[in-house]
Amino acid sequence: MITTFYMPTRIVAGAGALATVGMLARELKMTRVLVVSDPVISAQPFHADALAALAEAGMAVARFDECGIDARCSHIDAQGERVRREGIDGVVCIGGGSVMCTGKGTAIVATNHKPMRDCTGVGRFDRRALPMIMVPTTAGSGSEVSQWTIVKDEERHLKLLGGGPLSFPDAAILDAVTLRSLPMxxxxxxxxxxxxxxxxxxxxxxxxxxxxxxxxxxxxxxxxxxxxxxxxxxxxxxxxxxxxxxxxxxxxxxxxxxxxxxxxxxxxxxxxxxxxxxxxxxxxxxxxxxxxxxxxxxxxxxxxxxxxxxxxxxxxxxxxxxxxxxxxxxxxxxxxxxxxxxxxxxxxxxxxxxxxxxxxxxxxxxxxxxxxxxxxxxxxxxxxxxxxxxxxxxxxxxxxx
Ligand SMILES: [Fe+2]
CATH class of the missing domain: 1.20.1090.10 (Dehydroquinate synthase-like - alpha domain)
Known part of the structure; x- marks a missing residue:
């Protein structure tokens, strides 16, 4: 059997790693970033620290803080449209699995010009997603190093998975400071x-x-x-x-x-x-x-x-x-x-x-x-x-x- 092992995401791990987010964004040639998060995480001090690091690195920052329990196709399609309209050239996700899947889906639809639903399945899109930096705030989904995004199609009550080699995140920042606020x-x-x-x-x-x-x-x-x-x-x-x-x-x-x-x-x-x-x-x-x-x-x-x-x-x-x-x-x-x-x-x-x-x-x-x-x-x-x-x-x- 022929097997492959592919892991293109740069992993930056350890105490203080979150402070590198601005430097990473600059290295990825980002200038205007969409920071994707949820209402709880976006109120945390480390979220403010990340925004400050991005601003210090010269990034213009737009925000989407409305993620819920699941990554929703409707959110992704709307944010993909917004990214194109506002000339955003990078996505930074700060949150758990649904936040990272929402941001990853947004990065996919933004460059592929079709709804998320049509990007589900294996390798169903042919343009590289926008550059992405992932900051997981739960130790769990692993979405920060995954090509896959798992989304909910609310109309059809379906959970769908989509992705391919063109949707790997570019960088993942693993810093336990992001777990501090998490209830047991x-x-x-x-x-x-x-x-x-x-x-x-x-x-x-x-x-x-x-x-x-x-x-x-x-x-x-x-x-x-x-x-x-x-x-x-x-x-x-x-x-x-x-x-x-x-x-x-x-x-x-x-x-x-x-x-x-x-x-x-x-x-x-x-x-x-x-x-x-x-x-x-x-x-x-x-x-x-x-x-x-x-x-x-x-x-x-x-x-x-x-x-x-x-x-x-x-x-x-x-x-x-x-x-x-x-x-x-x-x-x-x-x-x-x-x-x-x-x-x-x-x-x-x-x-x-x-x-x-x-x-x-x-x-x-x-x-x-x-x-x-x-x-x-x-x-x-x-x-x-x-x-x-x-x-x-x-x-x-x-x-x-
Ligand atoms: Fe899982």
């Missing part, structure tokens, strides 16, 4: 998402020694630092979380994502389930399902999840991996089941059927007729073990409260 219950959500990125990259059938090495170290660093970063003010642990989240996305950007993301996507679109809850609750099941066909990967992943495999059979080791994930969830206040409000039991089969096109189908998912699939239809997914609709249904049922 908020911080846990993206951190668990990041953990799933590392694991799903590691159990992908299209990974390589390169992606395995990065994914495994991302899981190890994330698992080791999560409790301290969420339950205390440990700045070192938070910086480790930021770096681990970034690494997980470097891995999954190349090895792609697996069953947790494929099964969560329709629940996010049709049931409004938050992304980290969807993928995080599924994670212990996803680990067990895939490790069953990856005997050589059981021990390394177990050790990354702080399981001591000595004296355990392979099946016991796999079970211990899932148990350690659940123990972590208990300690950081993350759920390990879907409530009936989140995923009504009567809609589980439908959600399993709607997962069939997979994460990377783009707008083609909009016309997919889920009623045509049967128990043995396989879900499009690069994970090591193929999963049928029936198996997906069982997995979802196991995750119900």
């Amino acid at each position: 219950h908020v911080a846990a959500l993206p951190a668990v998402d990041a953990l799933t990125h590392g694991v799903e990259a590691y159990v992908s059938a299209i990974g390589s020694a390169l992606t395995d090495a990065v994914a495994l170290e991302a899981v190890r660093l994330q698992y080791r630092s999560l409790r301290a970063s969420i339950n205390s003010d440990d700045e070192r642990a938070r910086q480790d979380n930021l770096v681990a989240s970034c690494m997980a996305n470097v891995a999954c950007g190349n090895a792609r994502l697996g069953h947790g993301h494929a099964l969560s996507l329709p629940m996010e679109g049709h049931l409004d389930l938050p992304h980290p809850i969807g993928v995080g609750v599924l994670l212990p099941q996803v680990i067990a399902f895939n490790l069953a066909v990856l005997p050589d990967k059981v021990r390394p992943l177990a050790e990354a999840l702080e399981v001591d495999p000595a004296g355990l059979t392979r099946d016991e080791t796999i079970a211990a991996c899932a148990a350690n994930i659940r123990a972590l969830y208990a300690d950081i206040g993350f759920p390990d089941r879907f409530t009936p409000d989140q995923v009504p039991p009567g809609r589980v089969r439908e959600m399993a059927e709607r997962a069939v096109p997979g994460l990377y189908a783009g707008i083609a998912a909009a016309t997919f007729d889920h009623t045509t699939v049967g128990d043995r239809t396989v879900i499009a997914c690069p994970s090591a073990r193929k999963m049928t609709v029936r198996q997906a249904q069982t997995m979802l049922e196991t995750c119900l409260a």
Whole structure:
């Protein structure tokens, strides 16, 4: 199998890194920048510091602070139009995943002159996005080093993914100062998402020694630092979380994502389930399902999840991996089941059927007729073990409260 490993984003990490944003903008030949954020982040002192650094570097600054929980096609299309109208030549995103996806989508539509909806799918646009600098304020999505943007098409109740080599961010700034204002219950959500990125990259059938090495170290660093970063003010642990989240996305950007993301996507679109809850609750099941066909990967992943495999059979080791994930969830206040409000039991089969096109189908998912699939239809997914609709249904049922 031929594999590629591509990571063109410059990563600037460490305490004080945020102060380099102006210098980076200048190096990227930006002169007028759109700073994308949300109402909470834009009120933080570090946001003001970033704006000051951009102004000091000679940037004219326009702002869009209206991002919400999801990156919305309507926001992206409007901001893309604005960028062209106002002659803006760079995008700086300061926020979590939805902020970075909104800014990335804006940078894509601004140069490609078509709506975001038509840019979803794999490589569906042919002009380089505007230069982008990403400043993540949660340790989670990894969008700062990802070519992909995940957007919500509000009209069709769909979550869609779009991107290609032309939409990698140019620079990512990882500075734990941006995590300081984050309440514990908020911080846990993206951190668990990041953990799933590392694991799903590691159990992908299209990974390589390169992606395995990065994914495994991302899981190890994330698992080791999560409790301290969420339950205390440990700045070192938070910086480790930021770096681990970034690494997980470097891995999954190349090895792609697996069953947790494929099964969560329709629940996010049709049931409004938050992304980290969807993928995080599924994670212990996803680990067990895939490790069953990856005997050589059981021990390394177990050790990354702080399981001591000595004296355990392979099946016991796999079970211990899932148990350690659940123990972590208990300690950081993350759920390990879907409530009936989140995923009504009567809609589980439908959600399993709607997962069939997979994460990377783009707008083609909009016309997919889920009623045509049967128990043995396989879900499009690069994970090591193929999963049928029936198996997906069982997995979802196991995750119900
Ligand atoms: Fe994710």
